[in-house]
Amino acid sequence: MCGIVAYVGGRPAAPLLVEGLRRLEYRGYDSAGLGVIQGGKIATRKCAGRIDALAARLAEYPVSGTVGISHTRWATHGPPTDANSHPHFDASGRIAVVHNGVIENCAELKRLLEGRGHAFASETDTEALARLIGEFYTEAGEKGEAAFLIALRAALRRVVGAYGLAVLCADCPDTVFGARRGSPLVVGLGRGEHFLASDVNAVVAHTRDVIYLGDGDLVALRADGFEAARLDEREAKIEVHRIEHDAGAAEKGEFAHFMLKEIFEQPQTLRNALRGRFNTEDATSVLGGLNMTAHELRRVDRIQMAACGTSWHAGLLGGMWIEEFARIPCEVDYASEFRYRNPPLGSGTLFVAITQSGETADTLAALREAKRKGARALGICNVVGSSIAREADGGIYLHAGPEVGVASTKAFTSQVVVLALLALHLGRLHHLSALEGARLLRELEAMPGKIERVLARSEEIRRIAARYKDAASFLFLGRRFNHPVALEGALKLKEISYIHAEGYPAAEMKHGPIALVDEKTPSVFLCPRDGMYEKILSNLEEVRARRGPVIAVATEGDDDLAKKADAVIEIPEAPDPLVPLLGNVALQLLAYHTAVALGRDVDRPRNLAKSVTVE
Ligand code: M6R
Secondary structure, three states: OOEEEEEEOOOOHHHHHHHHHHHOHHHOOOEEEEEEEEOOEEEEEEEEOOHHHHHHHHHHOOOOOOEEEEEEEOOOOOOOOOOOOOOEEOOOOOEEEEEEOOEOOHHHHHHHHHHOOOOOOOOOHHHHHHHHHHHHHHHHOOOOHHHHHHHHHHHHHHOOEOEEEEEEEOOOOOOEEEEEEEOOOEEEEOOOOEEEEOOHHHOOOOOOEEEEOOOOEEEEEEOOEEEEEEOOOOOOOOOOEEOOOOHHHHOOOOOOOHHHHHHHOHHHHHHHHHOOOEEOOOOEEOOHHHOOOHHHHHOOOEEEEEEOHHHHHHHHHHHHHHHHHHOOOEEEEEHHHHHHHOOOOOOOEEEEEEEOOOOOHHHHHHHHHHHHOOOEEEEEEOOOOOHHHHHOOEEEEOOOOOOOOOOOOHHHHHHHHHHHHHHHHHHHHOOOOHHHHHHHHHHHHHHHHHHHHHHOOHHHHHHHHHHHOOOOEEEEEEOHHHHHHHHHHHHHHHHHHOOEEEEEEHHHHHHOHHHHOOOOOOEEEEOOOOOOHHHHHHHHHHHHOOOOOEEEEEEOOOHHHHHHOOEEEEEOOOOOOOHHHHHHHHHHHHHHHHHHHOOOOOOOOOOOOOOOOOO
């Protein structure tokens, strides 16, 4: 979704801003713009379309200056047009704002401003905010930083909704102002320069020392220092964090796409998720970040998870493991539904939010709702310092490094592995024997090597994808632990190839979806030799009887199955609960190669954003 990059220092701002915006391209956007302090005024360039279009405009009409703000927009109020692109200005043209988030009382603010004679140049909510700040600033009758901060506070107090803001005022030519409520902002601390961005990836090439702003924080950044305050006048909590990864981690390197790079990173990211988390002596996992004692964990009698998209699929699988290993009932909701469902949350309920970005609006709202009702809330997040990581009572980081491809791949694998560690931890405090715990640890340790064996089949999978790429629809079918992977395989295929796909529990197919089966509709069966093998083979026969092409994800060496399927993707043997991880990597590659064969924009599929920060 929208991205913000701002700079104040000694270097020309415009090239740094454009470079930072490019690092946020993966989040999805439809227009771009910037504003730079130049000769006591704010020079702006902005346009609908890609960052290349903005760069071309800058090449034709350059701007110079060392203080600036910039933005990539993902349209919410008004279509992607030059006029709706950020920055937006107040009536005097001396205050410029770039904004992530949605101002919910925008209609009311616009009415108020129109009553005072304002004529809007755009359809955005952001322009209303810029004009409101300008109103308060003019009313103050004074100029300079102190008066501007008073005006900014006054305007923000009138705003209902979410924002991450970078603001310029031409009367304060050495300062970039920032404010956050509900939409992430991070300050990058350089030598003689500072950055403000909505995502650390925009600044990591310049500095790895950052401050994650909290909700209600305001900052005034100058080249040689900064001040932080809070909207509610309390003291701002400022902590400097060191980013673990370097800029290279968010670059494609030798790979054709970020998605492919991230699929191939999985053996390593999995090792990172497991590192330091094994306690072999007690046959359990070490999860210090939970911030809960063994006594508290033993009193958990119900688990409620909430997540969206791929993270929800990870939750489904994790929930099954928790019930299997720890015998604790576990419910997994779409976060968007959970937040309005009013479920009973007793004192024994542990709430778990699962999210790669840590910023998904529905998941954040679900976490807040669970906390409001007294549940202890954990966050399973990838992005360090994200809103959910900060607001949760405890949690587990994935350590998967930046995931840039819009289609989540390595984060899913790390999420499920971390959930396996949580299930093991709870299991060992409840019902799981030491022998079973030790076996699970050994099997988890073996997973990166087994994933490498699936990755080695990428070329075979590419050939299968080429055969079926023109199908109009796919079915993905699995049973028990493989059901969430069937759902995830279907999601992956549809989001990047735009082919319609449905995931189903294989036996449920008879109750409706089997009507879709014909000789042009491939069914992808997840049928490793596990406890459900015989059962799913019957379902596979039902599809074959109706001339449906079958792509089987099967255990290595399953020659019987090879005779029944039109195409086979082999995966190594693994225990029933963990085998879905391997099938999932195979399906990631199937979706990837299909999308490439169809010439799709794999890393930036249409209509999608990496991090969905609006409801
Ligand atoms: O950052 P989150 O894990 O909270 O994101 C949730 C979904 O938006 C995300 O998984 C989405 O479904 C991906 N595009 C799937 O590939």
